[in-house]
Amino acid sequence: xxxxxxxxxxxxxxxxxxxxxxxxxxxxxxxxxxxxxxxxxxxxxxxxxxxxxxxxxxxxxxxxxxxxxxxxxxxxxxxxxxxxxxxxxxxxxxxxxxxxxxxxxxxxxxxxxxxxxxxxxxxxxxxxxxxxxxxxxxxxxxxxxxxxxxxxxxxxxxxxxxxxxxxxxxxxxxxxxxxxxxxxxxxxxxxxxxxxxxxxxxxxxxxxxxxxxxxxxxxxxxxxxxxxxxxxxxxxxxxxxxxxxxxxxxxxxxxxxxxxxxxxxxxxxxxxxxxxxxxxxxxxxxxxxxxxxxxxxxxxxxxxxxxxxxxxxxxxxxxxxxxxxxxxxxxxxxxxxxxxxxxxxxxxxxxxxxxxxxxxxxxxxxxxxxxxxxxxxxxxxxxxxxxxxxxxxxxxxxxxxxxxxxxxxxxxxxxxxxxxxxxxxxxxxxxxxxxxxxxxxxxxxxxxxxxxxxxxxxxxxxxxxxxxxxxxxxxxxxxxxxxxxxxxxxxxxxxxxxxxxxxxxxxxxxxxxxxxxxxxxxxxxxxxxxxxxxxxxxxxxxxxxxxxxxxxxxxxxxxxxxxxxxxxx
Numbered sequence: 001x002x003x004x005x006x007x008x009x010x011x012x013x014x015x016x017x018x019x020x021x022x023x024x025x026x027x028x029x030x031x032x033x034x035x036x037x038x039x040x041x042x043x044x045x046x047x048x049x050x051x052x053x054x055x056x057x058x059x060x061x062x063x064x065x066x067x068x069x070x071x072x073x074x075x076x077x078x079x080x081x082x083x084x085x086x087x088x089x090x091x092x093x094x095x096x097x098x099x100x101x102x103x104x105x106x107x108x109x110x111x112x113x114x115x116x117x118x119x120x121x122x123x124x125x126x127x128x129x130x131x132x133x134x135x136x137x138x139x140x141x142x143x144x145x146x147x148x149x150x151x152x153x154x155x156x157x158x159x160x161x162x163x164x165x166x167x168x169x170x171x172x173x174x175x176x177x178x179x180x181x182x183x184x185x186x187x188x189x190x191x192x193x194x195x196x197x198x199x200x201x202x203x204x205x206x207x208x209x210x211x212x213x214x215x216x217x218x219x220x221x222x223x224x225x226x227x228x229x230x231x232x233x234x235x236x237x238x239x240x241x242x243x244x245x246x247x248x249x250x251x252x253x254x255x256x257x258x259x260x261x262x263x264x265x266x267x268x269x270x271x272x273x274x275x276x277x278x279x280x281x282x283x284x285x286x287x288x289x290x291x292x293x294x295x296x297x298x299x300x301x302x303x304x305x306x307x308x309x310x311x312x313x314x315x316x317x318x319x320x321x322x323x324x325x326x327x328x329x330x331x332x333x334x335x336x337x338x339x340x341x342x343x344x345x346x347x348x349x350x351x352x353x354x355x356x357x358x359x360x361x362x363x364x365x366x367x368x369x370x371x372x373x374x375x376x377x378x379x380x381x382x383x384x385x386x387x388x389x390x391x392x393x394x395x396x397x398x399x400x401x402x403x404x405x406x407x408x409x410x411x412x413x414x415x416x417x418x419x420x421x422x423x424x425x426x427x428x429x430x431x432x433x434x435x436x437x438x439x440x441x442x443x444x445x446x447x448x449x450x451x452x453x454x455x456x457x458x459x460x461x462x463x464x465x466x467x468x469x470x471x472x473x474x475x476x477x478x479x480x481x482x483x484x485x486x487x488x489x490x491x492x493x494x495x496x497x498x499x500x501x502x503x504x505x506x507x508x509x510x511x512x513x514x515x516x517x518x519x520x521x522x523x524x525x526x527x528x529x530x531x532x533x534x535x536x537x538x539x540x541x542x543x544x545x546x547x548x549x550x551x552x553x554x555x556x557x558x559x560x561x562x563x564x565x566x567x568x569x
Contacts, residue, residue, distance in 0.1 A: 003125060003384060007118030014194070024064030027103060032277075034071020042126070042174065044076035045209055048228060052213045053329040056221035057336035062290045065224050069231065070279045073202075077272040080177045080198075084268040096127035111411065129178065155197045156243060163200020164207070173201040173209050175489060177271070184263050191263045192247060199236045199243075206232035218324055224292040230289070235278030245310065260343050296554075318348065318393040320400035331410050338423050341401055344431075346543040348393050353536055356386035356437035357464050364472040370465050380448050386438035394434050401427055403511045426543045433539025443525050455517040459509070459526055466501050467533050470494065474540055498537060505530060534564040 023033035037047045048069060055065045099120045106117030167176045180197045183189040190199075206229045213225025239246065250269045251260065259265045282289065321344050327337035354361050360376045405424060412420060442463065450457040473494045480487060509526055512518040518526075 002234060003118045003122030007120075007122055009116050024060045024068060024239040027063065027067040027283075030064045030067030031071040031074070034068035034073075035075040036071075037068075038072045038075025039078045042079050043172075044072040045172065045205060046074040047075070048209045048224075049212060049326065050329050050333075052209075052224050053324075053326045053333040055224050056218040056324055057327055057333035058220070058340075059332060059336055062220060062223055062293065063286055066227055066286050066290060069224065069228055070282065073231070073235075073275045074279060076173065076205075077268070077275055079174045080181070080268045080271050083178055083181050084264040088106060093128060093131045096124040096131070099124035099127070100260050106382065156192065156240065159193045159196035160200040160203070160240065163197035164204040165200075166197075167201045167204025168207055173205040176201040176204065179265075181264055181267065190285075191251075191266060192243070194263070194267050195243065195247060195270050196240075199239050199274070202232045202275075203236045213326065213478045218322065219297055219299055221324070221326060226297065227289060227293055231278060231282055235274060235281070238277065238281065239274035246270060249273075317391075317396040319396045320344070320404070323400055323404040328404075328407055328410075331408075331412050331416050334404075334408055334410075335419055335423075338401070338405065338420075341397070341404075342423060342426060342543055345394065345397050345401065345427065345430055346540065347395065348538060349434050352386055352389045352393065352434050353437045353467075353540070354471060355389060356441040357467055358448070359464075359468055364468065364475055368465060368468050368472065370461050375448065379445060386434065390431075390434045390438060394431060398427060398431050401558075429539035429542045433536040435478060436535045437541075440529050440532040440536070443529050447522075447525075455512060455523050456526075459505075459512070459518070460529075462505065462508075463526070463529060463533060466505075467536070470498060470537050471540070473497075498534075501533065502530065 013089060024030040034047060034051075037050075038044045051065045051072075053069045054060050054061060060068075103117040103120035103124060106113040108114075109117070163180070163286060166179065167173050170176060177198065180189065180194050180201075184191070184194045197198070210225045210229045213228070214222050247270070250266050250273065253269060254260045254262065254266045313386065320341050322337045322340040324337065327333045351361050354364065359372075363372070392554055405420070408420075444460060447454075447456045447460045448464070473490075477487065477490055477494070480490070482490070506527075509518065509523050513520060513523055
């Protein structure tokens with residue numbers, strides 16, 4: 001299964017993910033995609049985890065992912081039909097050996113050849129596994145598992161528990177069913193016991209997926225993991241309650257088509273029947289199930305203040321929010337997670353810059369003044385500097401982002417590689433912008449406390465107002481839903497205003513030197529800080545422009561958010 005998964009991921013690149021996002025437009029399309037994907041991958045767990053990753057990344061809806069989940073359960077029945085038809089009369093080993101040889105040889109034929117080789121290795125190992133399990137059970141011909149059974153309901157429950165336990169331990173319902181078919185073929189299990197184990201394998205599959213989905217996913221992914229548990233467990237309960245009539249129905253159907261003496265085919269029929277029954281029960285309840293999941297697992301409320309920093313206490317280090325391990329299941333979900341984390345990091349960076357300018361973030365929503373009445377009070381009271389805010393709120397997120405991006409091993413196409421590179425550059429420039437804010441803050445703190453009529457203080461007030469206006473413009477652009485041409489025009493207007501200020505401010509400084517209003521040392525500080533302000537603006541602007549050519553990234557509303565994440569006392 002691991003070779004199949006890695007081979008197909010490397011071979012398909014982002015195509016599987018693209019199909020998934022396009023194939024969930026309607027519930028029926030989602031059902032068909034889930035069935036087809038599981039048939040190809042031969043792993044309902046893999047399809048479920050991929051779907052959880054995409055749902056967590058916001059690439060598909062909860063309703064669409066539930067339909068894919070139903071399809072994955074139907075597609076899982078294809079595996080047991082393959083195993084049942086192989087039976088005890090057909091050996092897969094002669095076919096497996098050539099596949100194994102070609103799989104190894106293709107491993108030396110470049111990246112694409114290696115991917116095909118891994119896929120062929122996976123198929124050959126499955127075929128060999130089927131034969132080995134059959135031979136293994138044949139060597140235990142005297143072992144009669146049915147002697148450990150109890151009568152009636154207790155006996156059925158015992159084997160449901162056995163199926164659940166084996167699936168949880170092996171992390172594969174396919175493996176459980178392979179073992180069951182082998183034991184059934186060697187008459188070491190009776191048909192009712194095998195049917196009970198098949199029911200248990202569905203429960204075990206739900207438990208396995210739920211554990212992995214709950215641990216490594218955001219809240220939407222956790223909802224789908226819970227939906228998997230609800231669907232599989234409810235289907236298992238219904239199948240268990242109807243075990244006797246369903247067993248009779250399967251036996252009668254098999255007899256009608258001339259397969260009445262083949263318990264393997266009867267087990268495959270039963271497995272298909274109760275999965276189809278589960279889909280029929282839940283199909284009209286998809287919307288109700290989605291609403292119930294949203295009630296049981298509501299979205300986590302965004303705190304007004306992520307971390308309150310006070311002079312008398314050390315704030316807890318902020319870490320990444322959206323870089324869940326499940327997002328690494330595919331390229332597109334990983335890119336979406338990085339985009340969301342850049343949004344988080346950019347918002348933090350914008351707030352740190354605002355604090356470095358001694359302005360609360362809320363002031364960016366109000367009319368800006370050259371000097372607000374509380375500026376001197378904040379200069380006197382705010383003891384925490386931008387460097388401490390960087391170490392507390394930015395550095396940990398950046399470290400998590402680097403670790404996440406370094407853990408990505410799946411192949412990318414050209415567009416994805418460009419996006420990955422641009423994201424790395426944007427994150428680096430954000431970090432540099434925050435570090436420059438610390439350098440800028442030192443002189444801001446010194447000169448803004450000077451006399452009201454001091455030319456140096458007046459110049460720093462002009463520079464501060466320019467930066468606050470630019471931060472406000474960036475914030476407005478980042479949350480804007482205006483058409484692309486208008487958005488680009490607004491961005492160009494902001495760039496022109498920044499360039500005009502830069503020219504005028506430099507002229508003002510040289511005129512002040514000529515007039516004797518500013519000495520050369522003060523002007524050198526102002527020129528350096530003008531450079532820092534330009535670097536800060538460009539660092540934040542790069543994150544904003546990450547959406548240019550990547551509409552999905554801009555729609556993530558980078559730097560968005562009304563409530564401040566950092567509150568400095």
